[in-house]
Amino acid sequence: MSGSSSQGSLHALADRWLPKLVLSPTLAASLIFVYGFIAWTGWLSFTESRLMPRYEWAGVVQYQALFENERWWTAAANLGIFGGLFILFCLLVGLLMAVLLDQKIRAEGALRTIYLYPMALSFVVTGTAWKWMLNPDMGLQKVVVDLGFTDFTFDWLVNPDMAIYTVVIAGVWQSSGFVMALFLAGLRGIDDSIIKAAQVDGASLPTIYRRILIPSLRPVFFSVLLILSHIAIKSFDLVMALTGGGPGNSSDVPAIFMYQFAFTRGQLGVGAASAMMMLFTIVAVLVPLMYMETRSAKRV
Amino acid sequence: MAALSINNVCKTYANGTDVLKGINIAIEDGEFLILVGPSGCGKSTLLNMIAGLDDISSGDIAIGNKRVNELSPKDRDIAMVFQSYALYPSMTVRENISFGLEIRKTPKADIDATVKRVAEMLQITHLLERKPGQMSGGQRQRVAMGRALARNPAIFLFDEPLSNLDAKLRVEMRTEIKLMHQRLKSTIVYVTHDQIEAMTLGDKIAVMKDGIVQQFGSPQDIYDNPANLFVAGFIGSPSMNFIPATVVQSGSDIGVKICDDNGCVVLPLPHDKAKLAAFVGKEVIFGIRPEQITDARTAYREGLPVMACHIDVIEPTGPDTLVFVSLNNTKVCCRTHPTEAKYPGESMDLVFDVSKAVLFDPQTEARIV
């Protein structure tokens, strides 16, 4: 039995508006806290703000200051080195472990747990642990020296030229398990019958991996690349805990640069400019990747 | 139970696609309406619009003489059975059936009585405390129907309910639905892409294609008098033969010229000579159903034209044998008695019941006569 038609249209109206109403707070928040804030920071990067924000347009003066700053270039270069190596080794190690684990290993569950637990840790904890392990006098160096190699030194942590590489070691330790998990899921998702067909065709196991399985991991590969790039560009916690950006500024990264200039040194304009540069970098890396990912998905 | 009338209903999507282009259908209280057509013809969209799940771009839908365009589904007094049954996974069968009644604040005693009645009718009383995940497809289908029955609505809507069942179960459930309709005299709108379901279940059929009702009528009417090429080919299995042929004048008769490897014959047509005369000398599409081309013994009328045809391939189906021949370079299916059928490579006399044949205009695809 139906209600009166005005009540009916009321229900229909509610059905129409309620979803939008429910979604709107989050959307408003996104509008303000993401897009609005980005605009604010962007504006700030074009002003002469120092300790306090100022809102008069000042052109690209802060970007100029940024690009003339030695430390910024060190940070940018470090990001390139760290990012590139971090992504490369995570992919290699992760893929290798995934392939190995795919071999119907007895203790697979336990091994997976071991490989993945670093992801549950804060980067600060990771940084702290590795800082200790790579301690020049008492960490890894001492272990090897105690074993008899008295000339062995491993002072990367305090060596300005090598400090950034310690971040790579710690970062790969933390994140490669995650890459492994994704690749393994991808491998497992491949239709069994393709592998059987290849075996019937006489292909050996390494060949099957090389020519069939790994190429079919392309979509996973893109996702992983996206996420690793994102982690690399944002790296702050790990570097702070492991090296503090030092010694000196030798292992500085843009995230730390931004934090210090904006919050410790009272240089809001430069800080904002560096933040915008980080945003541009992410967009410049992620957008082509996403484009390539959707393109390859269509083709496959 | 109520009548349903769909008046000049159109539906356009936001991106500009016209899904429904002016639908006009009216059925009486207690009739079983079938919406049938190929995928993409708009039948499910139309059903959703009757249900209130989709907006109407223009036109009116009236249930029981009341315009329902603005009403939400719950206020239209309808019930729907879905292709995937759509049973609530976390609820038992009893809860599934009574959910709608609960929402309408029906007293508990009434709910229990209804559930009992419906369960008995569909023979699912022993399943009442189970959850959907613990039942077979056929059982779930019954529960879905039970849920609809419990609401005792003005109109039942079925959206391809049998498509997910295996062939045998499908036939069983079809009969049950028909029995249910006879018993309850309910108004039903039933969407399917299966023309056999359409023919066996419906009182009225609306054949749809590309958002338009190609033909609306009773099953037999649509079968015997298809309005155009599409309807003729869609309804009937095996489907109607379409033979391109020229209309010729042969003495006082007008007929179509049919040729195979061995020679040609003119099949005289008993249809309206005035209409035929306009097409003399032109190409038409000669439509004739397989059961209208058969062996001499099965043909139940005298004086029908006979032609000797060379057999390409035969398909015994049990009750008949389908004989395939080539006429006018077209593969033609003929239904013959199994004992009369000859073998591939041989020649066989086939009788053509031209009184049932239809002609189509090759350009407009409409029926000429």
Added chain:
Amino acid sequence: MFKNLTVGRALVYTALLLMAIYYLLPLYVMLTTSFKSLDDIREGNMLALPQLWQGGAWSKAWAEACTGVECNGMQGFFWNSIKMTLPAVAISTLLGAVNGYVVSMWRFRGSDALFTMLLVGCFIPFQVVLLPMAQLLGLLGLANTTAGLVLVHVVYGTAFTTLFFRNFYITVPDELVKAARIDGAGFWTIFFRILLPISGPIFVVCIIWQFTQIWNDFLFGVVFASGESQPITVALNNLVNTSTGVKEYNVDMAAAIIAALPTLFVYMVAGRYFVRGLTAGAVKG
């Protein structure tokens, strides 16, 4: 694939074992170091087991260690993190559930575009919002408070949680909602009585993921909360990196483990849901 022990298989196991050692090593080192005395640390090497197992570093880390100006150990900050994480996880998860429900079941014109807009928020480097957020929190009187941190985490976590729930609800057939609407259920009834009962798995995934992300966060903690209300990650960093006097490595390690315990515990108990969360959120369609 080979089932018997061949050279190939032995190699595979060896490689896997070596990697396991690489991953377990830091944990082992942290644990053993935390139980050693400072002398033991100086004389021995990091791989050795403690000569004498002592828990002094632990109590110091918990209650007495210096994190900047104060010397009250990690305990206060542990509770700060709890006070920040639990509400943030709860609110962002609930919001994500309702948002995911709307975006997957009640699509309207432009809802997909709006969802994408929301999703972009997952990918920005948070550096671009730090400055304005700091200003806003100051304006609202929430600077350096736990409540301020909760706000920040909710705002930036909801995009992820919405993605999780949306990906989950999208696998629920549309027809279920249609049937419910015909039965007369409205927006909230469908959510509470039909979808929520089957949402157990995704709630677990979402909660674990959010808990880990928020507990482990450092950036927001260090920028928006200092002193009294800072989370344990910030306290840990202060502890380890402010070198006044002798570096007490054993205390550092104990503090690090204390900071890591909750998320490690969650991982041990519900690890496979964690993995599912990673792959669900990460591998975008």
